[in-house]
Structures are given as structure tokens and as C-alpha cells.
Amino acid sequence: VAQVISLTWQFKLFSNKDELLHFHRGIFRLKRKIVFDSLAIGMSPFLMNLAACFIVIIINQGLKKYGGDLAIGAFGIVNRLVFIVVMIVMGLNQGMQPIAGYNFGAKLYGRVNKVLRLTIIYATAVTTFGFLVGMLVPDLVVGIFTSDAELTELSVTGLRITVMFFPIIGFQMVTSNFFQSIGMAGKAIFLSLTRQMLILLPCLLVLPQFFGVAGVWYSMPVSDLLASLIALVMLVCQFRKFRTSPL
Numbered sequence: 001v002a003q004v005i006s007l008t009w010q011f012k013l014f015s016n017k018d019e020l021l022h023f024h025r026g027i028f029r030l031k032r033k034i035v036f037d038s039l040a041i042g043m044s045p046f047l048m049n050l051a052a053c054f055i056v057i058i059i060n061q062g063l064k065k066y067g068g069d070l071a072i073g074a075f076g077i078v079n080r081l082v083f084i085v086v087m088i089v090m091g092l093n094q095g096m097q098p099i100a101g102y103n104f105g106a107k108l109y110g111r112v113n114k115v116l117r118l119t120i121i122y123a124t125a126v127t128t129f130g131f132l133v134g135m136l137v138p139d140l141v142v143g144i145f146t147s148d149a150e151l152t153e154l155s156v157t158g159l160r161i162t163v164m165f166f167p168i169i170g171f172q173m174v175t176s177n178f179f180q181s182i183g184m185a186g187k188a189i190f191l192s193l194t195r196q197m198l199i200l201l202p203c204l205l206v207l208p209q210f211f212g213v214a215g216v217w218y219s220m221p222v223s224d225l226l227a228s229l230i231a232l233v234m235l236v237c238q239f240r241k242f243r244t245s246p247l
Contacts, residue, residue, distance in 0.1 A: 041183060041185050043185060048193070055204070062215075066208050067154070073155075077151075082162060084130075085126060085130035089127065093177035097177065097180070098181075103115070119174050120174050123170030123171065127170035135163065138160055158217050161217040162221065163221075164221035168228040171232070176188055191230070191234065196223075200220065204219045
């Protein structure tokens with residue numbers, strides 16, 4: 001229902017001829033370059049969401065095998081708490097995208113650097129806050145979802161492990177979105193898949209065999225750390241290109 005209401009409102013807006021952007025005859029003719037560019041840029045979030053769905057299946061299977069139904073319930077709680085923080089960072093990314101994209105197209109690389117730097121700072125502040133909450137008062141936030149003592153204990157342990165490297169995860173998310181916003185689809189896709197498929201998936205398959213259910217939990221911060229290091233290297237290289245380009 002919410003999506004239908006949203007679609008109706010957007011259709012009404014774009015049907016208004018007084019608006020700068022509106023529907024008119026010939027607007028629905030597809031242009032190959034525009035279609036390919038749109039698909040390339042949109043491929044990064046598509047693959048990221050697809051990989052995330054696949055990874056959740058693997059995590060649930062690992063938790064069920066090594067920890068049982070309570071471990072899966074604990075992951076559900078932790079995942080929702082983490083998602084709150086991630087959604088805020090995604091909002092910052094959406095605000096950065098048009099600004100970074102416009103200034104990159106205008107070759108105003110100084111402004112591109114500035115908006116990227118500010119977004120990273122704000123995202124890091126958000127994820128650091130999530131880290132502090134998860135480390136200092138995990139029982140308080142977990143208590144919102146359950147009053148069961150055993151489930152609370154498992155969720156608190158899982159939350160503390162999951163947010164171990166949370167202060168740097170905002171940087172990794174912003175960097176991936178940044179490359180998408182300036183049209184570097186290949187780099188954006190690579191970074192989107194790095195954490196989920198290239199690092200997290202092997203960790204989920206290997207670590208639980210040695211550490212049991214703890215290996216499933218620790219796979220997440222390990223992938224956060226390694227993916228952030230890769231993002232840092234790619235971003236530093238891109239910044240150097242900006243500095244050597246005429247403003």
C-alpha cells in the first residue's frame with residue numbers, strides 16, 4: 001500500500017507540465033548509452049543486496065548447525081540493531097551522491113573531496129556511536145526485543161562481536177557509494193562484493209569449523225576490517241588522481 005501511494009504521488013508530480021522534469025511525448029524512447037550507464041551504476045547496489053540475501057542464508061545455516069534456534073534468534077536481534085545504524089549511513093550516502101556526482105562532472109575535485117570527507121566524518125560518528133552502544137549497554141538495547149535470559153545472553157555476545165570494528169564500517173560504506181556516485185561502476189561493484197562474497201563468505205565457511213558458533217560471529221568483524229583496508233587503498237589512489245587533475 002505504501003509503495004502504491006508513493007508511486008501515485010510521483011506520477012502526479014511528473015505529470016505536472018509546470019515542473020521542469022515532466023512526462024511528455026518521446027520521453028519513453030530508450031537510448032542505449034543512457035540505459036547502459038544506468039544499469040552499470042545501479043548494478044552495484046543490486047549486487048550488494050543480492051549478496052546480502054545470500055550471506056544471510058549462509059549465516060543462518062551456520063548458526064543453526066553450531067548454535068541452534070536460539071543462535072538464529074540472537075542474529076535476528078543483532079541484525080535489526082545493526083540495520084538501524086546502517087540505514088542512517090545509507091541516508092548520508094544518498095545525500096552525498098548528487099553533490100559528489102555533480103561536482104565530479106564539473107571537474108570541481110576540491111568540492112568532491114570536501115563532500116566525501118564530511119560524509120566519512122559523519123558516517124564514522126554514527127557507526128562509532130553504534131559501537132559504543134553495542135559495547136557498553138548491549139543488554140539495554142537487546143532488552144527491547146526479548147526478555148528471555150538465554151536469548152539475551154547470546155544476543156549480547158553476538159552484538160559485541162559484530163560491532164567490534166564498527167567505527168570503520170561507515171568509511172567502507174561511504175567509499176563504495178562514492179565510486180558509484182561518480183560513475184565508476186567497476187570499482188563500486190568490486191567494493192560492494194568485497195566484503196560480502198570475497199571475504200565474508202570464505203570466513204563463514206572456514207572459521208565455524210574451528211571456533212563453532214563464535215566463528216560465525218567473528219566472520220563479520222573480520223570482513224569489516226579487511227574490506228575497509230581495501231577501500232582505504234582504493235580511495236587513497238583516487239584522491240591522488242584528484243590532486244594531479246586540474247581544478
